[in-house]
Amino acid sequence: MTKLSVNINKIATLRNSRGGDNPNVVKVAIDCERFGAEGITVHPRPDERHIRYQDVYDLKEIVTTEFNIEGNPSERKFVELVLANKPTQVTLVPDALGAITSNAGWDTITHKSLLIDLISEFKEAGIRTSIFVDPDLKMVEGAKETGTDRIELYTEPYAEGYTKNRESAIKDFVLAAGRANELGLGLNAGHDLSLENLRYFQQNIPNLLEVSIGHALICDSIYLGLENTIQLYLRETKAKI
Numbered sequence: 001m002t003k004l005s006v007n008i009n010k011i012a013t014l015r016n017s018r019g020g021d022n023p024n025v026v027k028v029a030i031d032c033e034r035f036g037a038e039g040i041t042v043h044p045r046p047d048e049r050h051i052r053y054q055d056v057y058d059l060k061e062i063v064t065t066e067f068n069i070e071g072n073p074s075e076r077k078f079v080e081l082v083l084a085n086k087p088t089q090v091t092l093v094p095d096a097l098g099a100i101t102s103n104a105g106w107d108t109i110t111h112k113s114l115l116i117d118l119i120s121e122f123k124e125a126g127i128r129t130s131i132f133v134d135p136d137l138k139m140v141e142g143a144k145e146t147g148t149d150r151i152e153l154y155t156e157p158y159a160e161g162y163t164k165n166r167e168s169a170i171k172d173f174v175l176a177a178g179r180a181n182e183l184g185l186g187l188n189a190g191h192d193l194s195l196e197n198l199r200y201f202q203q204n205i206p207n208l209l210e211v212s213i214g215h216a217l218i219c220d221s222i223y224l225g226l227e228n229t230i231q232l233y234l235r236e237t238k239a240k241i
């Protein structure tokens, strides 16, 4: 069964735009869970342009489903933040400083020893680990060698290709997921998943454990309302073929 983790970065973006506390990210997280979200995801970035480090401490107090913290561990500050809060899962993302959003997965071969060290540190603290990777067999195999529990497939290329030719857009993801399954790696996915492209992805990727969705879901909620939107996304993640 694929779990839906709602990424609330964009709620923090809206809050920060006026310097006050409206909307309140803690209240929104509580409401997302009340409306059926099976996890809450945040991606604190070093410039704190949306989620602030303090938000992570505040959210840790109230999240009752799966708490997933994403980020780049190159800064020790991020590692300490995760260890202090002990979320259900940490997702390591190699996002460059100044990038508008995450735009690539790890090179799990070049960064193998860094990832091995970090993953064992998080696992010793009892935190499930996931690493963000492109749908590339070599990177999936490299991920296995790091000792990570899961990988998160970076789905932006799928989302972009879906509108042109969905069969070809999903091809590499099916292969990568198949290899992850063979290797015993848990499988998550995220980035630019939406009401339009989610069902096809979920139905073609076996053993998809979690999707984390923020941008499209929050955009949809402007028109459809947050409760209704979460229900619509849950319907896609649970749809049978």
Ligand SMILES: CC(=O)[C@@H](O)[C@H](O)COP(=O)(O)O
Pocket (backbone or CB within 6 Å): 007, 009, 010, 043, 070, 093, 100, 101, 102, 132, 190, 191, 214
């Ligand atoms: C790893 C990933 O794909 C998401 O966390 C995405 O990067 C969202 O981050 P932003 O909200 O900063 O774009």
Ligand SMILES: NCC(=O)COP(=O)(O)O
Pocket (backbone or CB within 6 Å): 007, 041, 070, 152, 189, 190, 191, 192, 193, 212, 213, 214, 215, 216, 217
């Ligand atoms: N890990 C992906 C995520 O949390 C949300 O990405 P997006 O839906 O905001 O593109």
